Amino acid sequence: HAGPHVGPMFPPTHPVANAPVGTPPPTVDGFVREFLHELTSNQGVSLERSTVNDQYLALAQTVRNYLSARWIETQKKQRTTRPKGVAYLSAEYLLGRQLGNNLLATGLIDIAEEAMKQCGLDIAVLRAQEVEPGLGNGGLGRLAACFVDSLATMNVPCIGYGLRYEYGIFRQTFVDGQQVEQPDTWLALGCPWEFAHPEHAIQIDFGGTIETYVDADGVERTRWVPEWNVLGIPYNYMVPGYLNGRVNTLRLWSAEATKAFDLAIFNSGDYAQAVRAQTFAENITKVLYPEDSTPQGKELRLQQQYFFVACSLRDYIERVLGPEFDLHELDSRIIFQLNDTHPVIAVPELMRILVDLKGFDWDEAWAVTKKCFAYTCHTLLPEALEVWPVDLLGRLLPRHLEIIYRINEEFLDEVREAFPGDEMRIRRMSIVAEHPARAVRMAYLATVAGCKVNGVAELHSQLLRDKVLPDFSQLWPEKFTNVTNGVTPRRFLRLANRGLSELISSAIGTGWVTDLERLRELEPYAEDAEFRSAFRxxxxxxxxxxxxxxxxxxxxxxxxxxxxxxxxxxxxxxxxxxxxxxxxxxxxxxxxxxxxxxxxxxxxxxxxxxxxxxxxxxxxxxxxxxxxxxxxxxxxxxxxxxxxxxxxxxxxxxxxxxxxxxxxxxxxxxxxxxxxxxxxxxxxxxxxxxxxxxxxxxxxxxxxxxxxxxxxxxxxxxxxxxxxxxxxxxxxxxxxxxxxxxxxxxxxxxxxxxxxxxxxxxxxxxxxxxxxxxxxxxxxxxxxxxxxxxxxxxxxxxxxxxxxxxxxxxxxYFSSDRSMRDYIQRIWGTPPAF
Ligand code: 7GP
The missing domain is CATH 3.40.50.2000 (Glycogen Phosphorylase B;)
Structure with missing residues (x-):
């Protein structure tokens, strides 16, 4: 663990006690006032004329105002204390509805309910108006959402990085018993939870060629001469901890064309040609790939992957750390957790930044990179392991392909040294597969680059070591570890099952919400007929x-x-x-x-x-x-x-x-x-x-x-x-x-x-x-x-x-708080910030 921290490990505190200076304690009257203000000033309607959507948006806005003060406070503290943080890199976040969760995290559920009642509204109806952001397929995406909830609740600095898909997982309908997919238009009625920052757009390059040149010191270097680019626009979402005043950030990237449209072409009268570039760029974050446990080897998918990790690395290095930061010390401030292989192209991207842009020599850069990534595998199905054809990679990211080749060469030299004369092993372990076609095995790249590799349950981690990556676990047994998954008890017990939550709290108090092992105290109640009857x-x-x-x-x-x-x-x-x-x-x-x-x-x-x-x-x-x-x-x-x-x-x-x-x-x-x-x-x-x-x-x-x-x-x-x-x-x-x-x-x-x-x-x-x-x-x-x-x-x-x-x-044991504690101890080494 890096450095001491002040105070108890994960103090559950009341929001009012933790309120930023100047915020009045919330009251029903105050809430009503703020809500009506939002309705008139933001929605531009009176209560009498407002629709349910207006009311939902105004309510969300009221909660958002309350949270954003804490969010700013969290960031301010972080800028002064400069703790090591986690950057969770995930192509998916299956968040679920936000309003209920944010009311819970701020302790505002009862106040908001009463305030709505005083306005003649039923808060349940307003909550039902929210379309959940379905920016994930299933387990992997939902896990990411549970993890960011736990980290905020445990006071651990974390940024979740991902993609802001315009269309999330499809809406399923049945026609004559058969599945028919409908587009998920989750943004259609407005999303009150996001903060767009177009002024912080980042340019991301694609395609082109590489060339060598001699730099000012006479050193031969390589550079990428890309062919096209898009802009990454950050959209920030608040991730509140449960009643602790901390609000972490989820930063999802949206793609836009670099130039809205080409004025020259536009003036020449070819409107269609002018907007084509825009359409092309925006395709990158148009839609979530609805594959689960099977990868889609499509070019657009690789574009999505590179787009979001390139934006995220740049964002962390340039905006969070800033130009003064010595990148040799990068691992003292960040660990990039790779949620399966989808973000693994971040590995050669960091190498490119360090070597091509920051002037590191290769070995220096590799030493840093190896300390900054850890990899979680979520599957055992062989067909679900991502593999990118070399020709596709070379076309889209030529410099990255070259970097992968060099990583592979040096890695295979290391294998040769450990197992002299074992050419079969070399072929088996190569990051670049030769058959059926030349392709990069992303799980191998992640394993070579990651400081740790983990499976998501004991059996899975064992099979990962013994069956999926046996050669790697033989070479580096200490790299492999397990972190059994968990789920957030806030959303899936406290919020989803209020009846059971109240019954539990009446028996053992409310501490279980942030310390789920305390549910053990319920064991004697299993023998209590009255409790069982209440449970039923x-x-x-x-x-x-x-x-x-x-x-x-x-x-x-x-x-x-x-x-x-x-x-x-x-x-x-x-x-x-x-x-x-x-x-x-x-x-x-x-x-x-x-x-x-x-x-x-x-x-x-x-x-x-x-x-x-x-x-x-x-x-x-x-x-x-x-x-x-x-x-x-x-x-x-x-x-x-x-x-x-x-x-x-x-x-x-x-x-x-x-x-x-x-x-x-x-x-x-x-x-x-x-x-x-x-x-x-x-x-x-x-x-x-x-x-x-x-x-x-x-x-x-x-x-x-x-x-x-x-x-x-x-x-x-x-x-x-x-x-x-x-x-x-x-x-x-x-x-x-x-x-x-x-x-x-x-x-x-x-x-x-x-x-x-x-x-x-x-x-x-x-x-x-x-x-x-x-x-x-x-x-x-x-x-x-x-x-x-x-x-x-x-x-x-x-x-x-x-x-x-x-x-x-x-x-x-299955609280995601416990999973986070395991990641912190076994992989991240990030203490709570304050
Ligand atoms: C899932 C696994 O199937 C599930 O067993 C696990 O609980 C979950 O991840 C979270 O770890 N995998 C996916 O959702 C998935 O898409 C593709 O895997 C690699």
Whole structure:
């Protein structure tokens, strides 16, 4: 740790105590006054004539004013204390709605609610007006949002750098049960949370050639002669800590043309040509790539990546540190955390800045660079590791390609020295792959350049060392570490589940919000019948609220008094939504064929939420099948309403906040060794759902903490999966030998769910029976057994509630505050600033 710090490590303080000088303590009257002022001065309307959007914007503006004073204060302190900070480089931030979170962080929830009431407004309606910024796909982007929340709450200086996509993750709709993507126009009604700074635009170059020249000292040097450029405009967002007066910054970059339009061309009358440059430039931040766990090897994607890291490095070096700063000491002021490989082009960019622009010699520059980056890997799927073709890189970033070649050469020399004569190893470890085409392996570049490499759960970090990067972990064992993911208890417990939060606080006080391990103090309450009953009441109320939301949102009606069984996450074969379907279709088939009396089945609502990458055809077919099974089963009277399937479209953070607090059962059923961590699993546990899951990702750690008796484990372990893989996996044998499984698959294949058309889901069936890459069939029997255990356990209401309370009590480890503490200790070395 660098240097001492004053005061307690993470002091939770009240905002009023921490208010900047001159700010009056907030009162309801003051809030009303400020709100009405915003309405008239900013929206230009009277309360009587205002729309809900006006009211939302004025409310947001009121909160924003309150926060911005603290923001300025934070920055002022930082400029004088000059602490080491974290720059989190991430192509995605899946923030969720801001208003509720910012009200919570400022302690203004009750005051604002009362103030709105005095204006005759319902704050819930205003909050519902906000369109969430969906600037991420799934786990990786949401993790980044949790991390910046935790860092602000823990008083750690951090800038989150990323991209301000004009269109975030697509809005999912269903047409005849099939996914149809709509553009996400999140900025259409105005975004009150951003501060644009066009005056701080940064020029970013692309293309062109490189040339050598002799500098004033007679040294031969290289320089990049780029061909075109764009401007990066910073948009700042406030990231408030919870009740501590700190406000960190999230800085997202937007691309604009260097010249708005070319006046000469414009005057010659070619208007279209004149605006073409602008359109071209603005394309860079037009849209988020909707890929999850699979990279898109598109040129525009590489442009996005370089654009945002180049802006961010320049911003940190020139604007935060300033011209006086000695860049030899860069690591004393910053660590750049690479959120997967998307920002890894920052490595050669920093080298270019130091060598070409600041006159460092190569070794000096490399010594600095190696200390300033750390890399987090979020996947294990080999096809998800980013690789950029050399010809594309050379065309877009010729100087960077050259720098990568040199890094690789020197790295391979180091390998040769450590393992003389092992040419196979050299080929395996080369940053530049030769086959099938010459390409740069970004994960290798990150591993070579990073001072640390981490996976996101214990199992994942182990597999990363042993299976994905074994040669690297052999060469540099000390580089590899683990930081298990976490989630913010502010958004996912305190804000999303007010009922449970109040129940918890009534038992153990409010300290848990910033010190989640204190939930342990709830353990004795698991034995308290009164507490359990209150706990159940909260669940019941959350379910009722969810019902209201689903009816209003989608016209979906869930079964009353049913168990709520939820599987929400991106649609991916490795996550095995089809295994969940096989369970449902089996129950259905057994009922309609008279082998199972529906009266003996525990009534269940099965809720799915999942977006498929638009180009991932199998995933889209699975979505279609879920909807088809849903409408068939829901309409079949023989089922007597005991099985209800709901698939609300457009699963996002906002819906997660409603679904998770209501859930009884959390489905975490990926093939062991495939899910890096999962974070939804943690959110469900924290909200008192029990998990049915495989020994995969962070499930392993969840189960260890809650105990076997409070977790429904099933399926092969990762070593068993590897063994079966090695032996040769044949899904057909499972299909042939298991009557119930065969019945379910045949029912799908028969066209029962597709109006008699066998073709509709034919490829899903064929794939399952002949390929089944993620071994759903191999784990089916075990999954069905585990579901039977779930039914039995759920029948004993008191025992189930006891387990649920213990799940909450033992979820403290999964606070992202703990993850941040681990990053600080194992990777960053950044103490709290003040
Ligand atoms: C996800 C992982 O699939 C998930 O297991 C993990 O919890 C999450 O990251 C956060 O670490 N990965 C992605 O979202 C993703 O897009 C591409 O990975 C590299």
């Amino acid at each position: 009441d909260v669940k019941t109320r959350n379910k009722a609220k969810l019902n209201e939301v689903l009816i209003a949102r989608d016209g979906i009606e869930l079964g009353q008094d049913h168990m709520l069984d939820v599987m929400v996450k991106r649609l991916h074969e490795y996550k095995r939504q089809t295994l969940k379907l096989l369970h449902i279709v089996t129950l259905y088939n057994e009922i309609i064929s008279g082998r199972l009396d529906p009266k003996t089945v525990t009534p269940r609502n099965f809720v799915f939420g999942a977006k498929a990458a638009p180009g991932y055809l199998m995933a889209k077919q699975i979505i279609h099948l879920i909807n088809a099974v849903g409408s068939t089963v829901n309409a079949d009277e023989r089922v007597g309403g005991v099985l209800k399937i709901a698939f609300p479209p457009n699963y996002n953070v906002t819906l997660a906040e409603k679904l998770i607090p209501a859930a009884d059962l959390s489905e975490q059923i990926s093939l062991a060794g495939m899910e890096a961590s999962g974070t939804g699993n943690m959110k469900f546990q924290m909200n008192g759902a029990l998990t049915i899951g495989t020994d995969d990702g962070a499930n392993v750690e969840i189960r260890r903490l809650v105990g076997d008796e409070n977790f429904f484990l099933f399926g092969m372990s990762e070593p068993e999966v590897a063994e079966l893989q090695a032996k040769g996996y044949d899904p057909g044998t499972y299909y042939e030998s298991d009557r119930r499984l065969r019945g379910a698959i045949d029912l799908i294949g028969s066209g029962h769910f597709s109006g008699g058309d066998r073709g509709t889901f034919g490829s899903i069936v064929t794939n399952l029976v002949t390929v089944d890459r993620f071994m759903a069939l191999a784990d089916y029997a075990s999954y069905m057994d585990a579901q039977e255990r779930v039914e039995k356990a759920y029948a004993d209401t008191e025992e189930w509630t006891r387990s649920a309370v213990l799940n909450v009590a033992r979820s403290g």
